[in-house]
Amino acid sequence: MSLDSKVNSTDKLQAKRSLDFTEDDSIEITISPNGGACFGVVRAIKLGHQAASKGKSSSTAVYSFGAIVHNPKTIRELEEQGVKTVEESAQVEGGTVILRSHGVRQEIEKDFNNRGIKVVDATCPLVKKPQKIAASLGARGYFLVVVGDANHPEVKGVLSYFGSDNYLVTYKPEDLEKIPCGVEKVGIVAQTTIEVTVLNNIIEACQKRFSDLAVYNTICDATSIRQEEAEVLAQKADILVVVGGKNSSNTNKLVKICKRFQPNTYIIEEVEELEQSWFQGKKKIGVTGGASTPQDYVDLVGERIAEMMTLTMSN
Numbered sequence: 445m446s447l448d449s450k451v452n453s454t455d456k457l458q459a460k461r462s463l464d465f466t467e468d469d470s471i472e473i474t475i476s477p478n479g480g481a482c483f484g485v486v487r488a489i490k491l492g493h494q495a496a497s498k499g500k501s502s503s504t505a506v507y508s509f510g511a512i513v514h515n516p517k518t519i520r521e522l523e524e525q526g527v528k529t530v531e532e533s534a535q536v537e538g539g540t541v542i543l544r545s546h547g548v549r550q551e552i553e554k555d556f557n558n559r560g561i562k563v564v565d566a567t568c569p570l571v572k573k574p575q576k577i578a579a580s581l582g583a584r585g586y587f588l589v590v591v592g593d594a595n596h597p598e599v600k601g602v603l604s605y606f607g608s609d610n611y612l613v614t615y616k617p618e619d620l621e622k623i624p625c626g627v628e629k630v631g632i633v634a635q636t637t638i639e640v641t642v643l644n645n646i647i648e649a650c651q652k653r654f655s656d657l658a659v660y661n662t663i664c665d666a667t668s669i670r671q672e673e674a675e676v677l678a679q680k681a682d683i684l685v686v687v688g689g690k691n692s693s694n695t696n697k698l699v700k701i702c703k704r705f706q707p708n709t710y711i712i713e714e715v716e717e718l719e720q721s722w723f724q725g726k727k728k729i730g731v732t733g734g735a736s737t738p739q740d741y742v743d744l745v746g747e748r749i750a751e752m753m754t755l756t757m758s759n
Contacts, residue, residue, distance in 0.1 A: 460475065487568070504539045506526060579606065588632075591638055592638050593615075637663070678702040678703075685729070695737070
């Protein structure tokens with residue numbers, strides 16, 4: 445089904461990629477233009493499939509250290525090709541290991557290399573950026589503020605490169621009070637999937653307190669673009685469907701943003717989770733996808749909604 449065709453109430457409904465709806469009362473299914481996987485995720489998935497293929501042809505064990513991306517459908521596909529996802533480095537006993545797109549702690553990668561395990565580094569290049577910055581800030585004696593989730597693997601990886609206990613991980617400006625008195629030099633980096641407004645609030649609070657402040661906006665452009673599009677679409681749609689892993693940070697940020705403007709926002713991982721009742725009486729239907737979700741799957745959800753709405757109109 446083409447995603448370029450405009451939807452109207454007289455034809456078979458089709459999904460389109462756009463941020464606009466018509467001003468009439470026709471039913472439309474609109475998918476945000478960039479909704480779905482970013483280049484880092486596409487790259488990681490490609491590397492994962494390549495490693496799986498080589499492992500199968502050579503009868504070599506292939507592991508993924510952590511979920512290669514936070515998308516259950518992708519993980520299942522790789523597992524079907526023989527890739528085993530593990531959470532502990534000791535579980536990798538040989539063969540090949542794929543480093544997830546979110547990155548790993550520095551000492552884990554060193555352990556794999558020291559044991560002669562072949563490493564396929566699927567870390568997103570934009571995740572490597574805060575890692576390098578953290579290492580530089582640590583070497584220069586800065587106190588580090590990471591704007592993000594302390595439990596997220598990306599953040600844990602960044603901290604491993606910092607090389608010091610002089611850090612704070614937070615979303616909240618009030619947490620800055622935990623920084624010890626006497627600290628003068630503060631560096632700020634952000635989890636790549638964090639909301640821009642959250643980072644700006646932390647920066648503003650730090651500017652009031654510290655004279656030597658090194659600020660690095662390490663939020664990736666793909667995240668910012670998807671968040672901006674979600675906000676625009678949520679203000680125009682009668683209902684929003686966000687497609688992505690429920691354990692995905694960037695997907696959950698999209699849900700949070702959409703719900704600010706459109707309470708009728710739903711998150712799904714699988715197309716089968718769509719419920720006809722959600723769309724009853726709705727005319728303008730918006731769909732977007734997290735940066736961990738392949739774009740063709742986001743399109744599939746849009747197509748399925750179009751089929752459901754077409755069936756409803758014919759009854």
